[in-house]
Amino acid sequence: MWCTPLCSWACWWPCSNKWLLAGWLGLLAVAGAVGLLDFYLWLREFGTNLDPAAPIKIPGMTYIPPFIGPKQLLNFHALSLPAMGSLGVAIPMALAGFAVYLDFFRKKRRILNSRQMAYMLGIGVTLACLPGCSVEPQPIAYGQAGCEHCKMTITDPRYGAEIVTTTGKAFFFDSIECMAAYLQEQEGMLEKAQLLLVTDFKNPQTLIDANTATYLQSEQLPSPMGLYLTALAEGGAAEELQATYAGRTLSWSEVLQAVRSHETAF
Structure with a gap:
């Protein structure tokens, strides 16, 4: 699919220069941190500023979904876990960090040159993008997953x-x-x-x-x-x-x- 070569190309080109690679890694880390902060603030806003017409409101109680992990909200069981797409960020960041370490701190014993680092990073991103681009059914976690439409927990395995x-x-x-x-x-x-x-x-x-x-x-x-x-x-x-x-x-x-x-x- 088109997203795999695109992801690979986007991460190969910075690797020809170690400073460009380090800058790219820093920008990716900052963007990831900002994204996580924005997501957390959205969750807090979602769970505290309730609609005046909300059918269930308990004074003093918030309904903030979990940032990560499970959480019980009244009769709703919420579960938040990283999706496969997060590998598209985690793997290239790890490889880029390793490449920066080799280039900046292991000069006397350089193991990889810039071209090899580029290939290593590109292959990692390609592998990370493959699961994110695949279109296939996902198993329904009965008793844990919530319905996208009515927000109720999905419990009956005959009707999912x-x-x-x-x-x-x-x-x-x-x-x-x-x-x-x-x-x-x-x-x-x-x-x-x-x-x-x-x-x-x-x-x-x-x-x-x-x-x-x-x-x-x-x-x-x-x-x-x-x-x-x-x-x-x-x-x-x-x-x-x-x-x-x-x-x-x-x-x-x-x-x-x-x-x-x-x-x-x-």
Whole structure:
């Protein structure tokens, strides 16, 4: 993908000059520190300045999500961990720091010349960018991950859903209706989505293509957010389930329409 050679090129060119390399490393460190500070301040603002119409407010209590690690917020379990993209910063910084050390402090016993340092740094960034650029399904951490749309903890492994964008970023949802609503509410998300995945009801935690799945809407099979939508990998399985639980079968386009108009007709 285009991002891999671009990342490599961006980090190879400073390595022809040790001062340029040291300056690049310093700027990267400062930018990273500023980014982390900005993220922390945003979390604090998000968790302390609540909407006046917020349904749950306890005097004296803040709702600041964790900067890193787990945290319990009332009945919500929040977990914040570095994503794969952070390797794209950590690995080149480590390699650049090692290269600067060799060039500045080991002159008498120089192990690598500038060209070799450039190759070492470029290869490191290339390897770091590969996972960040890959577009593939990510496992849903049931009981820990939060729904991107309703913010509830995802707990039922029969109904989880997922969007993976063209850049490889994954968004998790606790139900089909939450994912469908998010797709239609977020501007440009339909175009950015590379993978739309839902869980096969008969095989919990197994993600399938939302576009090819068959959906059963039955009031006897309540889904987490109340639109009674259940996904199945095969049409025959949907018909079999329909014979037991009644309801109607839908395609993905019909699911989007049902969510848009909040249809619960069976």
